[in-house]
Amino acid sequence: MTKPPKKKPGGPKSAIPNVADRGFTNGRINCHGSVATSTGLLSNVPYSHPGSSNVFGIGSEHPFANYWTCEGGLPEVISVLPDKLQADILLSRYFECVDPVYPMLHRQTFYVEYEHFWSLPRPDRDHADASFVALIFVMLALGTQFVTSTSPTERKQTAEFYASASNQALRVSSYLSTANIRSIQAMVLITYFLINDNHASDGWAFGGILIRQAYAMGLHRDPNIVTPDAPFFEKQQRRKVWQAVLLQDTFLTVLLSLPPSATHTDVSVDDLIEDATGISDDDPTDTAYVRGSWTLANLVQETICSPRSLDVPICATQRHKSKLVADFRAVYRSFPDIFRSWDPDALALLAQTNKRIVRQTLFLSSNYFHNLMLVHASESPDVPVNVRGTLEAAHDAITTFFVLFQLFEAEARVWWVSNHRAFLEALCIGNVLREVAKEPGGDETVTKDPLFVRARSDIHRMIQIMQLMGEGEQASETARTRVAVLSEFLV
Template identity: 25%
Template sequence: MSDPDGRRRRPAVSCNLCRKRKIRCNRQKPCSNCLRARNGACIYGTPQSQPDSSPATHIALDSASRTSRPTLPSHTGSLVNSSSVSTPISQSSAQETELGRMKLKIQQLEEQLAKQAPPIQSPLLTHDSNSNIETTSSRLGGTFHVHTERDSLGQPQAIARSIAYKTRLLGQSHWAVNGILLIRDIFETTEAHSSDAWAGIERCKSLARVIKARRAPPWPLPPTPDVPLKEVADILVENYLRTSESIYRILHVPTFRRDYGALWVSATPNTTFLILLKLVLAIGATTYDQQFSLRSAAIRWVYEAQTWVSEPKFKSRLDIQSLQISLLLLVAQERLGVGELIWISAGALLRKAIHMGLHRDPIHIPQGRATFVAEMRRRLWNTILELSLLSSLASGGPPLISVTDSDTAPPGNFSDEQLTSDNPFPTSDHTPVSVAIALRATFPTRLAIVKHLNDLSSSTSTYKDTLRLDADLRTAYKTLTQTLPATQPTPFSIHAIDFLMHRYLLSLHAPYFGPSLHENAYAFSRKVVIDSSFKIWRTACPSPPPASPNNDSDIPLLATTTSGFYPTTTTQSAFLIALELRAQLQEDSLGPVLLRPDLLAVVEEAPGWCLRVIAAGETNVKGYLLTRIMGAQIEGLRSGRGREEIANMLIKAVEHVEGVCMPMLNGMVKEMGEGVDRLVLETPVEGTGIGEWELGGMTPDDLFDPSTAEPMNWIFNEDVILGW
């Protein structure tokens, strides 16, 4: 058949997208090109035309074979009668065309109906081929959506890009995205065998909420002049200078010591400096002892600083000292696990610094060219960049910064004393800023890694990109290890930087750890994840542990007493090692599986370490729960237990957590009823004592209602999101 213009019109055999782009279509439903383009509707259209009865040559399409055959024209004379050939074939072609239209119309109506109707999900896992989102839903775990990566054929791989849970979106660098999904079988097993196994975990969580509420002072909390006894304050100040300040330069130490000394003799202490000092004390308190006995006082100091920062004095607070207080507050909130999400606070601080012009090098700002002012601005901008990137890595949020956003040079290698002298010159010797300078050289590579993991463009990243970034990071790390010894860093600086760099390596390769358990193509990532996890664990939990507190015990203390970066990374490392051992035991083998003794030791040590964390005041039992259930499953697999026996072991492990942790949490409540820390506080000048503050009106019974609980909350709760 033909149109009035004489052109032939054949029924469409390619979809609309392929015909429009003039590319080859494999004629599937949907076709491969639509899958790659993530086209929501792969439609095969048929041109709307009327049958033509002209005596020209007709092409009849065989609906079964899609091959064409010519029919003879009517003027061939006596050999063939035109009425017996042309007319029946024309009628048949018209019928086939009409049938094709009807089929297409039915198909389009079905597609429209499918789009309007909600998808029917299985109770545990569904997959939408058009949206590349897997939805996991169960009574035990609640509902969360996993954004997965597709391969060149449009099939989903076991590589999660992010997790959407309630109002949160966690990027690929967040530890839960690449770990929790690998133990869905445990949740499914415990749910299928016991509906009450997780009630005890919810009771622990409810009591934890009571403790956190009672720890929180009333709000707002105006600053008071109360500080610890001088001998205690001296220790806390040195703790801060030895640890946090050695990596992230915030203070000009000689100026700080001068004002600190004047505090004890002045009749009218400066309120702004008093706020700054209390934040230093709060950070230093985290390494005061293994029990974090100053936790309540440290939380109060942070609340006082938060009240001061929240005052509506925006323009008058755009100065260097206020910026120092904001940075110290950010670090203190992360270490103590109080305040809003650190990634959000870090973003606000970054914009404040840009508003103050810290992203421009001081040589471009007339009022900032003096050596002291210029170097302090460079140091503070460098620290803001570091903390912003670290908060992005831990929260799974995009860094929202670029190397082209700033032209501020790295800090110069000046000692603090040099900055107050005339015409100072950088030195090649070790200074307290040498470590920060060496770490800054690796910043572009670490920024590229976080962007690779958390930016929207990460969906187009490939494994080759991961290997390239791995090579870049190793090169930068090698240069760093060659540079640092010359600067004579402190033991804490060496351990902290090693811990940090292995965290970046771990995050880079963790997305491929799950696939590596089944695909040899990712074997390198599997090795990197386990090696980095083991080094992180041994830095946080040395064997044997130090007999007494010393300079080598700062990282173990931070991993035990604080919230956020150090304990979360340590827990993640033990968890991944346990997953590796479980995978080895589940692999096919003709004989017994020989596990690495050093890795097995980590699984055995992890529950005890988690209990030490709770004994130091942590209220979240998720770490202990993870290590217990993973240990139980590994024990069951090693002993050759059957599926039902292992399921019972898992249920007992979950129930055991309540039996161990509830008495410890109840002990915290009892101690809080006795007042604040058993530490005598003094006021350098006249003022009110710290006293006992209200513990709130909530009781455990008010929150022990597991009927509305979502047990998966312990994975995605604020303590996890808050951590760096």
């Protein structure tokens, strides 16, 4: 358990222990969590005087509109499925845009079950596994979020309708008292949908239920111990679903500076290996991507999530900081070369032939450099901020978002985690520039040192992208708020 430092009697309130979290915590938002939580929520549009505590300042209404009757049950949910051709198109969009980033589903076995479902006569379809129906609907919802052929309003309404259908199917399956692999997969994807739909509060709360059910299923346990006689494929699926739960929890808690929950497990990343029999037919690159993300999440959860949730310094001593940086670099070196070769020009060229690897490279690199930035930016009485290390890592992190926007603009507009992470990186850069400028000779450093000039340029570029996202038919109020916050650093 992470314990806060002992308070000195009559001593002053401790300073914010990370430069990434300083700058705008007064007057903008009232948060009872960590200071970092308050800072990270600046990109959300605050509601004035809510009747009850709105955790993250957004998504004030219930996320799942109620279209359902008491007696309708699963047949009522299935009745609103689009025709198969439209469903196929949306699932294709899901596997193109979402699956590369979160490769949790086994595509071949999913499609076998999916085609069988559609082949059934309608009366038999009404008796299908409700959790599988929930999974189909949330995949349709996510696929709809990434469609570009409809208006933003129509896209949002359709996606939210499918998400409501997914939630209703889970209710029919009694998901609060029972759980299976399909229901857990559906809940993971519903959480991502809610976050993309600007319902971070609801996504955070729903994710809490998800983790409890994953624990109840024993997904946190080594399959060789709890299901020793299960086929290899089933064991691998349990591992992949658990890592999906753990990744979602870890990297969401980093962004929101709240305590991690998926903390008790004996499932080893080393056991996620390719199937030598060829039955599962997993993409080796996907396996490497999952292993890399999982290894990074294990390190981040232990060393960053817990202390930040209590405003405890990440590093207590300089030796501790040096070791932690070395640990992060060791994790990075363990990534396959394909994920470490992310020169923007090279990625643009690769995107012409293999967009899947480009998406994976950008998301993995973004997570890595963002957390390395937090380590460098950490401060304690005995450990100063590594200013240059912070700016270097922040630049690499925010550049992944710039490249994502350049190569996949429509997708970059949808992924809340990418937008929010880049915003926090720009905030960190701004805080560093502001603090350095206060030092003797700081103004000259900020205006002439190439590293600082580049850092200021990164804020400019982020503002430009947010301005684009805050204009036109797809105008985002959140993006406009981010512009207002970041512009204060350039005054």
